[in-house]
């Protein structure tokens with residue numbers, strides 16, 4: 001069994017994907033080919049955001065957004081303590097300080113109360129300027145924008161939506177990648193919409209920021225690539241990846257998103273009396289980048305993993321370590337003004353199960369039977 005079955009996805013769509021890749025090779029328009037602009041237009045339409053700017057990966061996408069806002073030394077950027085490293089990494093890379101915020105136990109997403117407490121602590125301390133909130137749409141579910149957006153406005157912070165895992169999710173029909181002042185996503189192969197290598201995109205309604213993003217992604221270009229008006233990056237999406245994504249985006253909309261939601265429902269139906277199953281808030285829809293349960297403790301989790309492993313069923317721990325305990329951040333006092341207890345506890349309990357649009361209900365039966373047999 002695969003944790004995320006990209007091989008089956010390819011088999012089902014092989015003809016179209018092969019054709020799309022071949023077209024790029026025959027045209028040999030490998031950089032900034034027409035497929036890139038076409039993809040950008042499709043994704044902007046789907047998310048309902050005015051501009052989509054494709055780039056090399058989801059980490060660069062975050063960095064590009066912070067560059068547009070001139071984030072650097074002396075700035076505080078609020079980041080959930082429970083996320084992939086990139087979310088905080090780019091903050092430090094630009095010389096700013098990531099300030100870690102605890103999460104909501106039910107959704108794994110940033111806690112609005114903890115966020116407000118962290119902003120107030122930073123303001124009281126007076127060393128850093130509260131500038132940006134990075135909300136992460138973790139495991140596919142939009143962050144709690146109903147609560148986070150008002151806090152961003154109250155404290156004059158910009159809202160950056162890290163939707164690397166959230167593409168396709170929505171709140172009352174409003175799509176992920178449309179909640180931040182700027183939003184980013186990743187096309188890393190295992191993300192909800194993945195390509196065949198690295199890829200990413202930035203979304204914004206603001207014309208001025210969109211123009212800056214297009215400049216920063218190609219060496220700070222002015223009128224062309226050889227007119228350089230600012231310091232930027234080399235961060236384009238390859239034409240071949242855009243071509244693959246166009247095909248995959250079609251099936252993503254056609255049935256993949258629906259299928260992962262169906263399988264999540266089947267998991268929950270079978271597991272809800274055995275372990276803590278994931279909560280999706282009312283009127284929120286997840287794109288199920290991960291289906292993650294909570295075990296009683298680290299011992300029970302290890303037993304479940306071993307029992308699954310014995311049947312060749314993969315499971316993963318996202319994430320084993322709170323961000324503030326990562327070696328790169330450990331001991332940096334400014335990054336931890338508030339308690340991060342929920343994250344610490346969840347890191348010992350969380351376990352992600354195989355989840356993708358090509359699962360078989362028989363596999364879900366097997367997985368859930370093993371889990372139920374282990375916890376009883």
Ligand SMILES: *Cc1c(COP(=O)(O)O)cnc(C)c1O
Pocket residue numbers: 057058059060083084086087136162164165186187188198199200
């Ligand atoms: C994957 C991921 C990223 C980074 O995306 P890459 O394309 O791998 O650079 C950033 N944030 C989160 C939450 C992610 O899951």
